[in-house]
Amino acid sequence: MIYPWQADDWNRLQQLRAHWPHALLLHGQAGIGKLDFARHLAKGLLCEAPQANGEPCGACAACNWFEQGNHPDYRIVVPEALAAELGATAADEGKPEKDDADDGSGKKTRTLSKEIKIEQVRALLDFSGIGSHRGGMRVVVLYPAEALNVAAANALLKTLEEPPAGVVFLVVSARIDRLLPTIVSRCRQWPMGTPSAQDATAWLKAQGADDAEALLAEAGGAPLAARALAHDENRTLRDWTLAQLAAGARCDAFACGETLQKLPVPLVIGWLQRWLYDLLAQRTAGRPRYFPQASSALARCAGEMNTDAFARFQRTVTRQRRVENHPLNARLVFEELFLGYRELFG
Numbered sequence: 375m376i377y378p379w380q381a382d383d384w385n386r387l388q389q390l391r392a393h394w395p396h397a398l399l400l401h402g403q404a405g406i407g408k409l410d411f412a413r414h415l416a417k418g419l420l421c422e423a424p425q426a427n428g429e430p431c432g433a434c435a436a437c438n439w440f441e442q443g444n445h446p447d448y449r450i451v452v453p454e455a456l457a458a459e460l461g462a463t464a465a466d467e468g469k470p471e472k473d474d475a476d477d478g479s480g481k482k483t484r485t486l487s488k489e490i491k492i493e494q495v496r497a498l499l500d501f502s503g504i505g506s507h508r509g510g511m512r513v514v515v516l517y518p519a520e521a522l523n524v525a526a527a528n529a530l531l532k533t534l535e536e537p538p539a540g541v542v543f544l545v546v547s548a549r550i551d552r553l554l555p556t557i558v559s560r561c562r563q564w565p566m567g568t569p570s571a572q573d574a575t576a577w578l579k580a581q582g583a584d585d586a587e588a589l590l591a592e593a594g595g596a597p598l599a600a601r602a603l604a605h606d607e608n609r610t611l612r613d614w615t616l617a618q619l620a621a622g623a624r625c626d627a628f629a630c631g632e633t634l635q636k637l638p639v640p641l642v643i644g645w646l647q648r649w650l651y652d653l654l655a656q657r658t659a660g661r662p663r664y665f666p667q668a669s670s671a672l673a674r675c676a677g678e679m680n681t682d683a684f685a686r687f688q689r690t691v692t693r694q695r696r697v698e699n700h701p702l703n704a705r706l707v708f709e710e711l712f713l714g715y716r717e718l719f720g
């Protein structure tokens with residue numbers, strides 16, 4: 375399925391159908407439904423009785439196979455960690471070999487990779503090398519392209535430089551600034567817009583969200599990200615953390631370390647970064663972007679903080695963000711960050 379705000383992109387893309395580009399780069403903000411769009415597009419390209427507007431019929435053999443995740447002319451390439459989330463239908467090809475170490479307790483010690491690895495891209499070569507099973511296109515969805523590691527990106531580039539006949543790549547990215555420029559230039563670029571606040575709010579309300587406006591603000595206007603926030607099991611802790619940040623000089627850094635230590639470091643740093651963004655937005659533009667419901671606390675904190683210290687602290691947080699995927703003692707990281715935050719207020 376596609377989302378209501380994607381209808382225009384869908385219709386305009388169908389005009390390419392007669393001369394479909396061998397690689398299409400769908401890019402735009404995270405959380406606006408690009409992956410769902412790409413999968414629906416793939417289904418439409420593979421459908422053997424598509425409607426006039428390119429919609430898949432939903433009834434032919436190809437559509438059925440696609441739904442069951444076993445269309446022989448379709449591949450989706452995602453990082454292992456994401457494949458686990460998307461379910462077994464996501465990536466059946468190019469799975470890295472099982473190398474899970476056993477730490478003696480029977481628990482797997484290896485965490486699932488967040489990168490797209492070269493083995494996964496190489497497996498596409500085998501897929502591209504054989505002919506189409508159904509006599510139509512073969513379609514590859516690659517998501518998110520910024521997860522390609524260096525070796526995988528170079529392997530993909532080679533494939534795009536000599537595109538195999540009849541194979542269509544749908545490359546999806548929220549961060550084209552992180553892609554190899556040579557990959558970007560090999561693709562037909564297709565920017566996907568963030569829906570209007572009105573459309574996004576209407577959709578989110580129809581999904582049962584009771585505070586659609588606040589959720590959307592926090593998600594930077596991206597509706598799927600907002601829906602994920604609504605179902606976020608960590609929302610209570612998030613609100614608790616925001617209250618700590620709102621306390622400014624009275625933020626209890628040790629309580630933060632204690633209370634948040636079980637949470638992933640990137641998640642908490644994300645909250646902190648959005649709060650810092652809003653402090654600056656409040657100070658310079660007079661209104662926050664992510665947490666409008668906390669505007670009075672933000673205004674108070676922005677008025678009390680030392681701007682030089684703020685710039686230094688932002689650099690510290692950015693540095694921490696860069697090492698966030700490395701194993702760290704979360705409790706110490708949080709204590710240090712929240713102590714640093716408290717110092718902004720003299």
Ligand SMILES: [Zn+2]
Nearest residue numbers: 421431434437
């Ligand atoms: Zn069909």
